[in-house]
Amino acid sequence: xxxxxxxxxxxxxxxxxxxxxxxxxxxxxxxxxxxxxxxxxxxxxxxxxxxxxxxxxxxxxxxxxxxxxxxxxxxxxxxxxxxxxxxxxxxxxxxxxxxxxxxxxxxxxxxxxxxxxxxxxxxxxxxxxxxxxxxxxxxxxxxxxxxx
Amino acid sequence: xxxxxxxxxxxxxxxxxxxxxxxxxxxxxxxxxxxxxxxxxxxxxxxxxxxxxxxxxxxxxxxxxxxxxxxxxxxxxxxxxxxxxxxxxxxxxxxxxxxxxxxxxxxxxxxxxxxxxxxxxxxxxxxxxxxxxxxxxxxxxxxxxxxxxxxxxxxxxxxxxxxxxxxxxxxxxxxxxxxxxxxxxxxxxxxxxxxxxx
Numbered sequence: 001x002x003x004x005x006x007x008x009x010x011x012x013x014x015x016x017x018x019x020x021x022x023x024x025x026x027x028x029x030x031x032x033x034x035x036x037x038x039x040x041x042x043x044x045x046x047x048x049x050x051x052x053x054x055x056x057x058x059x060x061x062x063x064x065x066x067x068x069x070x071x072x073x074x075x076x077x078x079x080x081x082x083x084x085x086x087x088x089x090x091x092x093x094x095x096x097x098x099x100x101x102x103x104x105x106x107x108x109x110x111x112x113x114x115x116x117x118x119x120x121x122x123x124x125x126x127x128x129x130x131x132x133x134x135x136x137x138x139x140x141x142x143x144x145x146x147x148x
Numbered sequence: 149x150x151x152x153x154x155x156x157x158x159x160x161x162x163x164x165x166x167x168x169x170x171x172x173x174x175x176x177x178x179x180x181x182x183x184x185x186x187x188x189x190x191x192x193x194x195x196x197x198x199x200x201x202x203x204x205x206x207x208x209x210x211x212x213x214x215x216x217x218x219x220x221x222x223x224x225x226x227x228x229x230x231x232x233x234x235x236x237x238x239x240x241x242x243x244x245x246x247x248x249x250x251x252x253x254x255x256x257x258x259x260x261x262x263x264x265x266x267x268x269x270x271x272x273x274x275x276x277x278x279x280x281x282x283x284x285x286x287x288x289x290x291x292x293x294x295x296x297x298x299x300x301x302x303x304x305x306x307x308x309x310x311x312x313x314x315x316x317x318x319x320x321x322x323x324x325x326x327x328x329x330x331x332x333x334x335x336x337x338x339x340x341x342x343x344x345x346x
Contacts, residue, residue, distance in 0.1 A: 016326065020337055023329060024278055026322020042158060043305075045312020053315055055292045060308045069155060077157065080212060084316065087205040088323040120154045139154060140222035142229065145161040 012050035029085070031092045038078040038102070039064065047081040068113045072120075075106040150211075157215040158309045162226035162302045167241040169298055170227035171257060174244075176294070176310070177220045178254025178262035181286035187213035189267040189283060196271040196343045201327050209317050216310055221252045223306055272341045277325050284318040 012034070013027025034049050041047035043060045054060075064070045082099040089095060114124050118132030126132060137143040176182040190210035197203050228250040236245050243259070254262035268279050291311035298304055333339045340346075 018334065020329070020334060023274075023337060024281065024322065024325050026281075026319060026325065028323050028326055029319060043309070045309040046316050048316075051316050051319055052312065054308065055295055055311060058295060058304070058308060060305055062305050064159065070159065072155065073158060076155075080157070080208075081316070083208055084205065084212075084320050087201055087208055088320055088327060090201070121151055123151065133154075139156045140160070140218065140225050142161065142226050144156075145159055 012048075029089070031089060032094045035098075038074045041081065042074050042077040047078060048085075068109065068116065072106065072109050072113055075102050075109060078102045079106060150214075156219055156222060157212070158219060158306060160219055160222040160226065160306050162223060162300070164300065164302070165229055165231060165235065166227050166300060166303075167231055167235050167245070168238055169300060169303060170224045171241055171244055172294060172297055173220060173227065173303065173307075174224050174252070174255065175257035176287070176290060177217065177224060177252060179256035179260075179290070180266040181283065181290045182254075182256075182262070183213050183217040183220055183287075184254050184262055185264075185267045186210075186283060186287065187217060188264070189269065190280065192269045193276045193280075196269075197273055197276075198342045198346055199273075199328065199331060202273060202277075202324055205320055205324050209320065212313070212317075216313065219306060219310065223303060224252045225250075227303070271343055273328055273343055274325065274337070277321050277328065280321045281318055281325075284314045284321065288314040288318070 011027065012030055014030055015025055015027050019025060029048070029050065035041070035047050036044060036049060036052075038047065043062045043064060044052050045060070046052050064074070079099060079102045082095055082102065085095055086092065086099060110120060110124065114120065114126050118128070118135050119126045122133065137146065178184050187210050190206045190213065194203055194206045194210070197206060231250060236242065244253075247253070256262075267283070268276075270276050270279065288311055291307050291314065294307050295304055295311070298307070328342075329337055332342065
């Protein structure tokens, strides 16, 4: 089924040329779509301007504090968003390359975070003498936002 | 398998406790269109999905929903910390308090405990994907309604993030319908059930 471009009005999606009746259609997001920078994407809740559709103009303008933890949250968000995109666009080479760049940065950030604050999961090597897995705060606690 | 990652997907930092609002937000923990139902729906549907894109997408969205369950739980937890006597006795919150104190229990805002009757796992891929598109829209509307009811900027910051994720998930499920359709009989996509007839 040949996809038919449908971007006359700035839309970033395309509908199929042949469309059997009695079927649901959502325009397919076109390959290599525009993307926010990751730190903006996470507060908007999407990396893609085309999918940024806020309720009643309520747009998140939050500036996340720059900490080792938020850095991992930003990178982890970009990876998740690109993973869902790649699940339905497995042949988009630009998105795949970007996904791998964010993975490299995440890995570096995670090793550095672990060295300073302790492991984020049981499989991260931590060469400190103490068993730091248990250290407070846990993620759901208000104190989990200490900007260290 | 699943393993725990000791951080939230997006920060939750609620300065002012507000048990009344906690009871509203709780509906996205264990209500009819909440994150518990979303994650269990997608995790359970995976087993009857043909085609690698559908298995992968359901796994990845379900896993993200478990992270959202944790974030909603964190909002409720932080909104009910250090409660004053007057907040416990608030008629809007006292019935919850007597059963669950300041704990996080999966129920709707109206008090109905979470039930698998709020979701479906039908075992037909197109049927299940359409169920999921509807589920994402229902969750989005619930977040819209929370934004109408809440004037707490710390809560709304997180709610807006979660709402945006529903829109993205809807898009991906819609694309999954197209990927599925391309593999079926174009003259009659309902000719058989690809979960058991392929």
